[in-house]
Amino acid sequence: MTSFQSMVLRGLLAIGFCIPAGGHAVAQVPFVPPEFYNSIRPDFGNRLPLCILPESATARQDREAAHEIAQMLLLEPEIVEIDADMGMLDELGIWPVIFEELAQSCLGVMGVQIIPGEVTPDWMTLSGPYFEAPYVLISTDPDVESLADLPEGARLGVPLFTPIDAEVMMTIESGALGGVRRLPYDRPGLMASLMRDGELDAAIVWAPHLEQSSLQPLDFFKGQGSVAPLRQDTRAVAVLMREQDQMLRTMIDQAIGALETGAER
Secondary structure: OOHHHHHHHHHOEOEOOOOOOOOOOOOOOOOOOHHHHHOOOOOOOOEEEEEEOOOEOOHHHHHHHHHHHHHHOOOEEEEEEOOOOOOOOOOOOOHHHHHHHHHHOOOEEEEEEOOOOOOOOOOEEEOOOOEEEEEEEEEOOOOOOOHHHOOOOOEEEEEOOOHHHHHHHHHHHOOOOOOOEEEEEOOHHHHHHHHHOOOOOEEEEEHHHHHOHHHOOOOOOOEEEOOOOOOOOEEEEEEEEEOOOHHHHHHHHHHHHHHHHHHHO
16 A cells, blocks of 8 residues: 555544545555454443544544534443554554454544545445535735735645645646645644744635644634635534444434434424
8 A cells, every 4th residue: 555545544533633535536445354244243231432533633522523413312421542653554554443443432423524425445434414514715914804815926725635735636627726835734734833933824714623732822814714616615524333233223323313403493
């Protein structure tokens, strides 16, 4: 597996410093030993244990959704924090850790990005989205309200290996962004540092990342606007489960649907 493929696979996870993979990329699915498929889970009784990814950008929303889903299913919510050193993962990324947690510690993993058309491991399935937030454009110029307002040669930070990055590249190639220069970044902290050092004039960032403590204070930009005219303007997250847990997925999807219906009333 190449380092690029590894980055793409790790990118599916919406954790704080790991940027989601682009839907245009075709990645090699990591090998999972057959014996893992036969792992027997503990009996969780009336509990619904759901795992939270370390340093998730949506940690607050993940915890809230985990509690609400469990309560909707008349189960006792339980949050399990995945103990993984994200700096020490091998070329397969976090997938072996995730699979082991699903076999032993929890029934689902919160905070995983939904990317239509993405190639994913055949042992996993995703629920419908329980949280969605917009991408925003931040700029050192308070008068910039959208990508279309960026001047010729503006240096634009874009999250690497994401669908929105792919769209930015295509839009620049079409000439629709008036000579804007794309400068990809692999984690929000790097983007903030580059803006503070004057290396970026603007950046596209997923809104929840601006709430992370590592980016505070938000003194590195003066204006905030939309990513128009791009189509990829939001990002959603879901619950990751094992493929054989289709009944559980149906139950969680029904709970998410009921919560959405209740919120609309």
